[in-house]
Amino acid sequence: xxxxxxxxxxxxxxxxxxxxxxxxxxxxxxxxxxxxxxxxxxxxxxxxxxxxxxxxxxxxxxxxxxxxxxxxxxxxxxxxxxxxxxxxxxxxxxxxxxxxxxxxxxxxxxxxxxxxxxxxxxxxxxxxxxxxxxxxxxxxxxxxxxxxxxxxxxxxxxxxxxxxxxxxxxxxxxxxxxxxxxxxxxxxxxxxxxxxxxxxxxxxxxx
Amino acid sequence: xxxxxxxxxxxxxxxxxxxxxxxxxxxxxxxxxxxxxxxxxxxxxxxxxxxxxxxxxxxxxxxxxxxxxxxxxxxxxxxxxxxxxxxxxxxxxxxxxxxxxxxxxxxxxxxxxxxxxxxxxxxxxxxxxxxxxxxxxxxxxxxxxxxxxxxxxxxxxxxxxxxxxxxxxxxxxxxxxxxxxxxxxxxxxxxxxxxxxxxxxxxxxxxxxxxxxxxxxxxxxxxxxxxxxxxxxxxxxxxxxxxxxxxxxxxxxxxxxxxxxxxxxxxxxxxxxxxxxxxxxxxxxxxxxxxxxxxxxxxxxxxxxxxxxxxxxxxxxxxxxxxxxxxxxxxxxxxxxxxxxxxxxxxxxxxxxxxxxxxxxxxxxxxxxxxxxxxxxxxxxxxxxxxxxxxxxxxxxxxxxxxxxxxxxxxxxxxxxxxxxxxxxxxxxxxxxxxxxxxxxxxxxxxxxxxxxxxxxxxxx
Numbered sequence: 001x002x003x004x005x006x007x008x009x010x011x012x013x014x015x016x017x018x019x020x021x022x023x024x025x026x027x028x029x030x031x032x033x034x035x036x037x038x039x040x041x042x043x044x045x046x047x048x049x050x051x052x053x054x055x056x057x058x059x060x061x062x063x064x065x066x067x068x069x070x071x072x073x074x075x076x077x078x079x080x081x082x083x084x085x086x087x088x089x090x091x092x093x094x095x096x097x098x099x100x101x102x103x104x105x106x107x108x109x110x111x112x113x114x115x116x117x118x119x120x121x122x123x124x125x126x127x128x129x130x131x132x133x134x135x136x137x138x139x140x141x142x143x144x145x146x147x148x149x150x151x152x153x154x155x156x157x158x159x160x161x162x163x164x165x166x167x168x169x170x171x172x173x174x175x176x177x178x179x180x181x182x183x184x185x186x187x188x189x190x191x192x193x194x195x196x197x198x199x200x201x202x203x204x205x206x207x
Numbered sequence: 208x209x210x211x212x213x214x215x216x217x218x219x220x221x222x223x224x225x226x227x228x229x230x231x232x233x234x235x236x237x238x239x240x241x242x243x244x245x246x247x248x249x250x251x252x253x254x255x256x257x258x259x260x261x262x263x264x265x266x267x268x269x270x271x272x273x274x275x276x277x278x279x280x281x282x283x284x285x286x287x288x289x290x291x292x293x294x295x296x297x298x299x300x301x302x303x304x305x306x307x308x309x310x311x312x313x314x315x316x317x318x319x320x321x322x323x324x325x326x327x328x329x330x331x332x333x334x335x336x337x338x339x340x341x342x343x344x345x346x347x348x349x350x351x352x353x354x355x356x357x358x359x360x361x362x363x364x365x366x367x368x369x370x371x372x373x374x375x376x377x378x379x380x381x382x383x384x385x386x387x388x389x390x391x392x393x394x395x396x397x398x399x400x401x402x403x404x405x406x407x408x409x410x411x412x413x414x415x416x417x418x419x420x421x422x423x424x425x426x427x428x429x430x431x432x433x434x435x436x437x438x439x440x441x442x443x444x445x446x447x448x449x450x451x452x453x454x455x456x457x458x459x460x461x462x463x464x465x466x467x468x469x470x471x472x473x474x475x476x477x478x479x480x481x482x483x484x485x486x487x488x489x490x491x492x493x494x495x496x497x498x499x500x501x502x503x504x505x506x507x508x509x510x511x512x513x514x515x516x517x518x519x520x521x522x523x524x525x526x527x528x529x530x531x532x533x534x535x536x537x538x539x540x541x542x543x544x545x546x547x548x549x550x551x552x553x554x555x556x557x558x559x560x561x562x563x564x565x566x567x568x569x570x571x572x573x574x575x576x577x578x579x580x581x582x583x584x585x586x587x588x589x590x591x592x593x594x595x596x597x598x599x600x601x602x603x604x605x606x607x608x609x610x611x612x613x614x615x616x617x618x619x620x621x622x623x624x625x626x627x628x629x630x631x632x633x634x635x636x637x638x639x640x641x642x643x644x645x646x647x648x649x650x651x652x653x654x655x656x657x658x659x660x661x662x663x664x665x666x667x668x
Contacts, residue, residue: 001282001287001288002278002282002288002290003287003288003289003290003300004289004290004291004296004300005290007290007291007292007296007494008278008290008492010292010494011274011290011292011446011492011494011498012271012274012275014494014498014499014501015270015271015274015446015498015501016271017498017501017502018267018268018270018498018501018502018507019501019502019503019504019507020264020267020268020501020504020507023268024261024264024265024267024268024269025261025265026261026262026265026451026455027258027261027262027265029258029454029455029458032251032258032457032458049471052470052471053470053471053472053474100435100436100483101402101436104398104402117472119249119461119471120461120471120472121471121472122472122476136484138435138483139431139435139483140431140432140435140436143428143431143432143435143475144432144435144436160461161457161460161461161472162454162457162458162461164453164457165452165453165454165457168453168478170418170420170453170478170480171480172283172284172419172480172481173284173285173480173481173482174480174481175477175478175479175480175481175483176477176478176480177431177475177476177477177478178472178475178476178477179474179475180471180472180473180474180475180476181474182474183426183427183428183474183475184426184427184474185342185343185390185426185427186359186426186468187341187342187343187346187359187360187361187390188342188346188361188364188366188369188386188389188390189234189365189366189369189386190234190237190238190359190362191366191386191387193386193387193390195390195391195394196342196390196394196426196427196428196429197340197394197397197398197401197427197428197429197432198427198428198431198432198474198475199428
């Protein structure tokens with residue numbers, strides 16, 4: 001719904017008086033997309049990008065990070081942690097509550113990433129991943145959990161942000177976010193503190 | 208807070224504590240150095256700046272079309288769109304939405320626009336509790352101050368001062384000044400606020416026209432914690448926040464955090480293309496003087512700004528005079544560019560050495576120094592030159608355009624500097640001489656020296 005249409009008309013009329021109503025062409029951005037890179041190179045770049053935003057990549061040499069994650073989750077649960085998983089094949093010990101506020105006790109949330117960006121370690125998640133095996137996941141989950149674990153398929157790494165739009169899948173009415181590391185702040189004397197309002201840690205399991 | 212005192216008078220207050228000035232300047236220069244390293248790590252950085260500038264200029268020159276497209280797409284996505292001519296209308300719209308939902312507590316994430324509109328005091332007057340949730344914003348809100356920087360709003364405060372403030376307001380132990388422990392205390396305090404809020408409000412970093420989506424960037428996660436808990440979310444944006452599409456947004460996203468604080472990207476860059484299930488999403492599109500700015504071809508380019516704060520960090524005047532010296536919500540070079548017309552002291556366009564460092568670091572190539580110089584001209588044309596410049600500048604103009612008068616005056620000055628004790632002449636040098644020594648009188652004028660030098664060069668050949 002549109003409100004205050006009189007003000008809308010006034011603003012549009014005032015824009016008619018703009019001094020920059022000349023023809024400024026939209027620049028061609030297609031050349032910014034990256035050329036094909038080797039997967040090993042992308043993984044290497046992503047690991048560096050993720051480290052620069054204080055995230056951690058888990059990618060064992062024997063290539064069985066999914067089993068490793070399973071084992072780690074079992075261990076977390078045995079330590080009394082509250083774990084919620086949206087990833088097929090990984091079992092947490094918490095179910096999705098009715099109200100988003102009830103997620104405040106979650107120690108670990110495990111979410112499937114759609115894709116990641118090598119240059120800055122950012123990982124894209126949208127409503128499809130958040131819904132995962134549930135149908136009523138709350139958008140707040142990756143922000144409210146104390147620690148975030150993401151599962152990323154190694155085929156889903158792009159080089160730069162310019163390669164992101166075509167992989168984003170942001171449907172009408174949807175929500176999506178790039179998450180680059182755990183939450184952080186430097187608002188007190190520029191001292192970096194990890195764990196501001198969101199997760200204290202971010203681990204990415206590459207499978 | 209913003210009494211219209213001259214920038215120099217405000218800066219004098221800030222400069223009383225010399226150690227603090229050095230500390231402040233160094234903290235900001237540190238950000239500038241981080242920015243340089245981040246920019247250097249992207250080989251196509253200069254190309255991105257050029258494209259960023261072209262994207263914004265293109266969008267501004269078709270702004271009416273893009274705003275209409277944005278609104279249409281938002282409506283298709285179930286988002287309610289409101290239009291506000293000015294701050295008063297913006298605040299009234301926000302209040303109306305909040306009242307309709309009987310909101311008692313509102314959590315806000317950083318928005319320079321709502322600062323510009325003075326929304327917080329307005330809502331508080333109407334009985335709504337407003338909680339700023341960005342740590343820096345919360346600090347200054349508890350300290351009853353406006354932001355002194357657009358990205359790091361509490362940059363003027365030392366950790367010991369934050370510690371004392373938190374001791375009084377949040378019951379942290381007396382004398383606690385460790386940033387990690389203070390941040391933990393704020394996290395606990397603000398989590399309670401997030402969980403008990405009835406609505407959330409955020410600013411907007413970019414509004415994507417062809418998606419009908421807003422992009423909100425934070426490092427702390429406060430915008431997303433806020434917007435994704437209560438049913439109601441409101442996003443306020445200036446008309447200048449529009450970009451055509453996601454591809455354009457990516458160009459700006461690559462530069463925003465790098466240029467602001469040297470980080471490759473903010474921790475969270477969230478795209479809201481509709482409300483949560485059973486929720487309600489509102490966007491308020493605000494003019495508040497922006498279409499006026501667009502009528503002046505030079506000033507219009509200031510609307511290319513993406514509010515990274517890079518120009519503040521590099522500015523030699525901002526670093527040494529602090530954010531409260533500018534008589535405007537936004538300080539530093541960009542604050543002069545978009546705020547000088549509101550400055551009743553008519554001094555802030557002179558809070559600038561015209562060194563051009565701001566324009567050099569700007570990710571969308573806003574010609575800040577050119578805009579500031581233009582503001583000086585505008586003030587002169589309006590008969591609003593400060594410091595008596597109105598009276599002596601015409602005389603200086605006449606003097607400098609006549610070689611005879613100038614040579615004569617300079618001759619007298621050289622003689623005076625030579626024969627009269629400096630302690631006697633200094634009072635006549637005004638504000639200029641307050642922190643400077645008078646120059647040693649040269650033997651001759653430049654004109655004479657040049658002629659002699661040329662003559663002796665000829666002889667040597």
